[in-house]
Amino acid sequence: MPSYYPYTMSFQAESTIYQTEVRCHVNENDFNYSTNPSCVATASLGSLNANVTGSDFTPFATTIGLYNAQNELLAVGKFGTPYPIPKNTDVTFVIKWDS
């Protein structure tokens, strides 16, 4: 039988991770309003600047936050680049994370 000889021990370890996927739907004509201060006219409270009231104006989404029922922020997903919210089309953002 084999005499002593140094060796290496190798194997593959196994672990389970859980991937959570959340689909955030934006229906057409939803999320088409922005309260960004740059959109608000300073002359009269509540009015918008003229450049954001045209039919071509589309807000850009930059961040999606996930909140619980108590309105506490649980998770934040950020886009690589701001994404324009389409006016007449549904859009679904899919957020994934591993735990």
Place this chain on the structure above:
Amino acid sequence: MGRSTNTLKASDVTVTPIKTKYSQSFYIGDLPGANINYYVGQNGSLSKDGSYGPGFLTYRSALQLYYVSWVSGSQLGTGSSWDNSLQSTAASGTFDDDYRYFPTGSSDQIIVYSIPREVYGEQISRGTFRMQSVDAGSHYNVIDDGNGNLIDTVNANAHVGNILYAQGMVIVTNPSYLTSFVTSVDTTVTFRLVSNAFEYIQAYAVSLDSLSPPYTQLITNGSSLFPNLNITGSTQILCSYYGLYRIGTVFQSTYQPNYNTGLYGCDVSMSDSSGNQSHYLLMQGSTTYNSSNITSPTVAGASWGSNATSPSAINYTVIPSNVPISSSNTYLDIYSNGITTWAKGTISIVSSTGTPIFSIGYAAAAANNHNVFSSSYDSNAPYKLLASSIGGASSNPSMSVSIMDLSSSLAETYVIASGSSIILGNPINSHGWGKRTALPSYISIRLNSISTPSYADVFAFNTSAIQYLAYPPYPTSINLQCTSVNSSGVPTTNANKAIDFNKITIMPYTYDVVETMNIKVSGVTELVVQFQYAYRDAPFKYRDSAGVYHNGNFVAGNINF
């Protein structure tokens, strides 16, 4: 920043489990660092007072947890609810059966590897485990078959033991493999080194699995690491400060015996009765004087004593007396690695033209290509430099220099060509000897036979160095000796008179004061050399026996303190 909200529905959220696999690989010496421990279990019995032998608990635990249902006469593990941790659901005796064998003979042994969960995760992935000898699996290649069996694919698919994937346990139960991965319990190896001319001893400790990096344990009698290590027959064996280090597949350490007594009759035995691991120590030696003095370190041989378990292999290297010191030969490097930088002294010898001839010391050892049979540094021992036999054939004029340590009455000498200068390096300063407890008792430079004398042959000493030697409590004397002199006090090869230069009397040195060294023969001044501070390129004077003064110059480049 604006915010709009929408409400998620349950159907918008899905959670998917994903099984991941990741590779783990460890060299045997790295297992402890990963908290992968192995234990040698040994069958035995409890004594009346409840004590038990080494490995008893490991053996009994493995038996009870995983093998009890397969051992005849077992009392436990027979209930229907007993969990044998079977790794296969196949029926007993089928091809995919989880085969369980457990040795039950008196003092039978097993090996249990325990892998922590942080390493293997939820379980060791089936069919991925491997223990392979580092020679690409030529000795053994043990893999798991996916059903909990360990199979050696290079040795007739022998069943080696079992693996429990979810528990992270690897159990070697085949008696033939007990010494394949570790040495056995209570291994005792005894060596005898028979030569009294060993300049160094190298000890190879194989299977030092319990050592943790950086492998700097000092192996001494009765250490906690080797509680049964016994060194007898010699005053001491010093483990170099460099400690153990790994070369290839073994751990190696360099030992330096007592310089004066060698290792004559040195018996070294080592055993480990803890039961957790065992070791054996391989020692090898070389002599610098005569290769015939070297006894081949065959462990079981009469000259080297006997051992209970023969190691599988012995690494044996003889350093011959004429080994050249080169960049590929780092023996000196090994010796001096334990010395801090400031203490790494050098002795350099340059020719009368300033050409480097020989230098010994840490930095220069690899650079010179002259024959040096011995050079030793030991941070734990009195400082000493040894060197010999360079240049200076018998037909040529030569001179020698010796550097002594306090504890030695022996001298080793350089022999260099006439006209050369000797440069005493940084040991002669406050950062060298001045900080060591063992200062040189004296420095002796001897002109053996100068056939073509010139006053350039007179050595120049850095008077600041003399100063360090002069301050008490260190003994102070500088001896310059010539084997003979001519009528002018110049060393020659003709006369047969000895000159004692032990007459440097102006101490301590004071800057800007001219120092005078009187060299006398039989009480009559033959030669007077005057030193001046910043003597490099500065004139010195000497006076012959007739009282006539002569001017000379110390040659720049030959003096380098």
